[in-house]
Amino acid sequence: MKIGSSAPDFDQLTFARDARTGQLLNVTDIGNTVDVDRKTVKAWLSVLQASNIVRIVEPFWPNVDKRLTKTPKIFFMDTGLVCHLTRWITPEQLRNGAAAGHIFETFVVSEILKSFMNAGKSLRDVWFYRDQKKREIDLLIQEGHILHPVEVKMSATVGKDAVKNYSCLEGLTGYEIGFGHVVCQTPDPYLITKDVQAIPVWGI
Known part of the structure; x- marks a missing residue:
């Protein structure tokens, strides 16, 4: 498929991307899905990014050179748009479907990214964390040398287990761990630890 190829081909590619929102970007897998x-996949992704339809969040890595890999x-x-294109259109599908967690995370992350853009802040200060042991933190908000970890959970109540991976940031040379949050469906904010607060999704 060339850049000037038919709209149905681009619809296929868009569908393939929607089905993977909130997940690691695998360009080869997407290309194989739509042949x-x-x-070509990278070219269309650049169009989607320029149109502000998608945003790419890079992984945080202390070694700047390795971030690129x-x-x-x-x-x-x-x-x-995601729900329309993937036909996840009922409350039951969104609440109980296999992609429910990715959709919820997509909503939270997209709202945070929008708030950064509206405030004139750089999206280059928003990362996610994933180390060689596959321990993940959904978002890292960077303020200079301070990293604020953020997790996204669909549940209404979260405990200390939800933030266990925050300890992965300890010992990063040149960085400090700032106050963290867990965005969830709690009706009211509450402290999980002295340095981490659970906040309702409507509060982001």
Whole structure:
């Protein structure tokens, strides 16, 4: 498929991307799904990014050179569009379906990214964390040398187990761990630890 190829081909590619929102970006897998090459997938992704339909969140890595070799995540900026294109259109599907967690995370991350853009802040200060042991933190908000960890959970109540991976940040040379949050469906904010607060999704 070339850049000037038919709209149905692009619809296929868009569908493939929607089905993977909130997940690691695998260009080869997307190309195999819709039978196009990596170059074509990357070209269309650049169009989606320029149109602010998707945003790429890069992995945080203390070694700046190695950041470029790590796999990023992709997020659609409109969960309504995701649900329309993937036919996840009922409350039951969104609540109980296999992709429910990815849709919820996509909503939270997209709202945080939008708030950064509206405030004139750099999206380059928003990362996610994934180490060689596959321990993950959904978002890292960087303020200079301070890293604020953020987890996203669908549940209404979360405990200390939800933030166990925050300890992965300890000992990073040149960085400090700032106050963290867990975005969830709690009706009211509450402290999980003295340095981490659970906040309702409506409060982001």
